[in-house]
Amino acid sequence: MNYDAIELRSVSRSHGSGDSAVTALDQVSLSFPRATFTAVMGPSGSGKSTLLQCAAGLDRPTSGSVSVGGTELTRLSETRLTLLRRERIGFVFQAFNLLPALTAEQNVALPLRLAGKRVAKSRVREVLEQVGLGERARHRPTEMSGGQQQRVALARALITRPEVLFADEPTGALDSQTSREVLALLRSMVDREGQTIVMVTHDPVAASYADRVIFLVDGRVNGELIGPSADDIAARMTKLEAVPC
Template sequence: MTRTDLDTAAVRLSRVSRRYGSAPGTDGVTALDDVSLSFPAGSFTAVMGPSGSGKSTLLQCAAGLDRPDSGSVSIGGTPLEGLSQTRLTRLRRERIGFVFQSFNLLPSLTAAQNVALPLRLAGRAPARAEIQGALARVGLADRAGHRPSELSGGQQQRVALARALITRPQVLFGDEPTGALDSATSRDVLRLLRELVDAERQTVVMVTHDPVAASYADRVVFLVDGRVSGELQQPTAEQVSARMTRLETVPC
């Protein structure tokens, strides 16, 4: 990873706040409170925090799935505020990949057909070599004709990853991507994410509750009550676990 890669923000949030349930007569909940963060291109960032700290809201705002009440978000230098819903949808489709805890594969489709889905939804017929290439990137070139029921949980998550990567996104967002996997399979998926960052300079932003998963990242950003509460560079699982323990025992 070059210095230029690290100096270029794939995603930037500037003073972002998001409040829910703020209708007249209600107290509402502040999910994000004046958050400023940047995610360098070609880096792997884990986002952690106690339950209700704003992790999912941060991911949704950073990915353009939710609009903040104030502040700004940019992806690859393009500000999201002011974009029409159509343009925002196109930007997400072209520049962003998503991987979730649930694999969200269509059971009636083969692995290859699931991987091709984002391009078909965008109105483009993918080439067979393109699909095979995406599956090969995640080590499943020989499983193209298998349906989800014929694949293990780890293999299904790899198909979901190939589906997210087929559009060559600038940023890959993961929301607990290893949460439904056993520890050995989780490590396989995390090593794959690490390889994508190291070998292909893929930008990865991952929400997780698992200190071991977070230790695969270049840095861990901690949230508490909707605010950034520090970060760790080149973290170990032990460091992350100790920091989370302190955060979760701090009295309100």
């Protein structure tokens, strides 16, 4: 069967219990086809990060199911879930999370070393070339700009050839020019490499690089836009943020 990269069925996530319980996600059903770029947006507290964490197997839903490439995460033990994340899922965050004492190529190779796998130097160089940093392999993070560090973080996420790349505010710490370069790189990975990307962002310009934008409000899906412009996205966000809770 040709499964979607990710599928969420009636996913809810609550924190706490009784009268103090807070519902972060409420009966969310979504699918993310392979080789697509999806942005997730919504007002503060809408459940964006919880959605990403549940979809990526970093957090377990209170109810409902999450599948990655046809494998249902909710049925896996913690050990098997950790292995699946390590082998099939990539992560890029706002903070680059690079180890300052290591060179770019050593940072990129780290996930394989931690997994006890052999590291082929050719593969490390390949992903550094892919993100435009072939010449900076031996440079440490302090010798690189913020944009270059985020590219190293991206190469590190790609080293395992993940089925899905999750990006949480990946351009949040970058200036607008560097942000556009990183977003163009993400876009090209979808178009040229068939990568599947799910990105949480608050920035309409960043979201406009995606194929579709999903909007969350109070833990529920509140519509989507296909191939929208930054202006379309900003207008929708303005409406959502104006709705009284």
